[in-house]
Amino acid sequence: MQKNIILAGVGGQGILSIAAVIDWAALNEGLEIRQAEVHGMSQRGGAVQSHLRIADHEIFADLIALGTADLILSVEPLEALRYLPYLAPDGHMATALEPFINMPGYPPMDELLAELRKSGRPVLVHAAEIAREAGSTRASNMVMLGAGAPFTGIAPEKLEAGIEALFGAKGREIVDINIRAFRKGLELSNT
């Protein structure tokens, strides 16, 4: 078993929390993990990504090779497209649809959607809206984790345990909101 996952977004959008949940679950499954992330200047509102690799055998490289990502999971629609060269021919894409516009030249939404739909059958998610229903828009990253969950190679209940572990210190209510958000995202991908 080996999964290559690219997490994409804008600095400050919480992709590292998604990574942390998958990491936690994978570590508890006894799997090997490599997860490269971006620190430093780009964290100030720039494009950020994390290469996450999990396997049941030794992993050498921290970075994913071109054309070998099983999943691109993005919390921002334009950022999902930035990493297309990494997507494997049979890879999946799941992205939130809320644009984060902090630079000139952001494409119109209809053109962006058309481009996203060219990449096979992407899971397109109104993550902020769903997160609000779950209790907080801040949980949209967990909606996206849910939407991408079937392609991570890790069982949803293991990922939920990861959410419990990571948000546990913040209290029951925060954990419940994040679990609800996760499950709503998961439903979208499973239907």
Add this chain to the structure above:
Amino acid sequence: MIFTHSNRAPEGANQYRARMNRQLLLGAEAVAQGALDAGISGVYAYPGTPSTEITEYIQRSKAAREGGVRSSWSTNEKTAYEAALGMSYAGKRSLVCMKHVGLNVAADAFMNSAITGVNGGLVLAVADDPSMHSSQNEQDSRVYGRFAMGPVLEPASQQELYDSMLHAFELSEAMRLPVIVRITTRLSHSRAGVEQRTAVGQNPLHAEYAPERFVLMPHNARSQYRHLLDLQPTLEELSESSFLNRPVEGKGPVGVIAFGIGYNYTMEARVAHGLDCRVLKIGQYPLPRKMVNELFDACAEVLVVEEGYPVYEELFRGYFGSPKVRGRMDGALPRTGELTTDLLASALGVPLPETAAVPSMVVNRPPELCKGCGHRDMFDAINIAIGKHADHHVFSDIGCYTLGALPPYRAIHTCVDMGASITMAKGAADAGLRPAVCVIGDSTFAHSGMTGLLDAVNDRSPLTVVIADNDTTAMTGGQHSSASGSKLVRICLGLGVEEHHIRTIVPLRKNLEENIAVLGEEFAYEGVSIVIAKRDCLEKAAKEKRRTAATGK
């Protein structure tokens, strides 16, 4: 004890087994945990991407607190290095951390510590930034290792990094030399499961009189330098038996010598594409000559894989060029930037797969100052105040405010090295430029701005220094600043700036007119003036709020 093949089995594919007692660590954190478990008594550092997380991890560590491991931030890399050397002199193990360009600042101390040697183990963890993700250049710290003629370790994985730390301290004490552990961005900022070993205790206080080593007057320095030269064969011998250096069996005319994490990409390409070339993994310098010779004897062509400068490739080629050697210098690999599995596969003759292109609508998303950041209001005021001068130049420095070079502000026109804003503005003022204005952060001012300001005061150079005081080292994630607030004012006074030319403004939208006026007045002054733009970093405030919420304190 120094780890060799015989007493620590390297983890080959056959011996691989899933291990459950692991914790997930960034490479930087593996350095920190490894150093703690090797019994350090202190860490000294100035923040700098990608090295910051080493010290932050030690600052958060309960074990470090209980063990009394000192860990607060130093003013700059030179003070950090010297303090680490002092701790070593007193017999204890010390770790000093910095980014690659920080070693330029600490170079005087570093180079000479190779001549004095050390007592307690002294390890310099230096993080290079190939591809310049957050840096001005991609200089390769292994060059400093060669320059100082000391051992350099360059582990390939997070586990190896952890294991290397105890090895580094033992090597340092056995050879009585400082040891470099070189990491690069990808290893520092990537997580993996790391298995910990039992920690060793700290060294006792044991300062020794050894003026013949530590007083570097010429007669002592000459004999110490001779001693360093005499150690070289021993260092090479140790590399031959280091667990960080090992051949990987293979066949065929093409072999690979893979340094540091170049090994990872080589092995990944080898596995992914079913290649069976010979590989020599290098993680400890000076080079193990016998191993290198064996590889070169067995192969018609050798691909040299280095994450950084082609330091050893250039040596292997020699002045007249060896036709056997391939690498960054003949285009087999790109001359600059980080390596990847794809680059390695391509260099080994595997055609790259056809992949989707990035759609043309995907525009760049550069970093920017945070919404509501005080630097934004500061740059608005500076732009208006200085805009009256048709041809104006603003010298600046390294920090979040460097983003003021980008649109919509385009407010600063230089960023070279820590502290260069003040000294470059001074030189330009000496040349006749008016107004001579510079912008520097509080932490950068403490790091390397004070001495330059003294030069300006001594020369009565007409110069305005805007100190952007947000009370933190913000760009690297909000570390403690060595000088901010009223301390800044006292420093400027102490250095001789006139009291009524040390002004403080609060960069807020509502103060814009007032701030423009203050800046205008000081720009017009024909002497040294300081304008402190004082407003706390928003990120720092948010971080403190989260901490308070989490701890209830």
